[in-house]
Amino acid sequence: DTAVSQTPKYLVTQMGNDKSIKCEQNLGHDTMYWYKQDSKKFLKIMFSYNNKELIINETVPNRFSPKSPDKAHLNLHINSLELGDSAVYFCASRDRGNTEAFFGQGTRLTVV
């Protein structure tokens, strides 16, 4: 009965590869997010989708492409992975009218 679930939890891949991280929420929320926690531990927003529509895009390289097939899913596809993409990526969701977001357990991406 996990509220926000991400797969995989760990991902190790070589530079130049393309990879995807999947996120699903069963809370019935209509807004979903991707956040990145870098090596300095800052949590920074990358994207936000509301009912499958992109509403926030925080100057993220276009190698990162979010895709929302429906309002319960927000996947993150990354092309041509670079060493600097190594981080923990968190998916989150929020209910309309509420401010607090609920986070998944994170995906630790390591690019070697």
Add this chain to the structure above:
Amino acid sequence: DQQVKQNSPSLSVQEGRISILNCDYTNSMFDYFLWYKKYPAEGPTFLISISSIKDKNEDGRFTVFLNKSAKHLSLHIVPSQPGDSAVYFCAATDSSYKLIFGSGTRLLVRP
């Protein structure tokens, strides 16, 4: 340019005492503030929040205070318990609902 700052990277307190975690912000458009708790290898968990129209919000052992003139908020945990040991993130948002996080404070509650 950090809009939300947590200047203490770590804090250690004795079990049963009060823990006070601080947070400062620079953007006067922020109108809602949240605290999240994070254990290793888990996602942040929402703890408590406060609207800018209030100066205090209490939930059990957790109280958040907001001083708008100083652009400062604090989280008080009393009494502190070993299970409270975690990283605490302060976050702020405006009408965009985009959460801006601080860098976190690692709290250690010693038995």
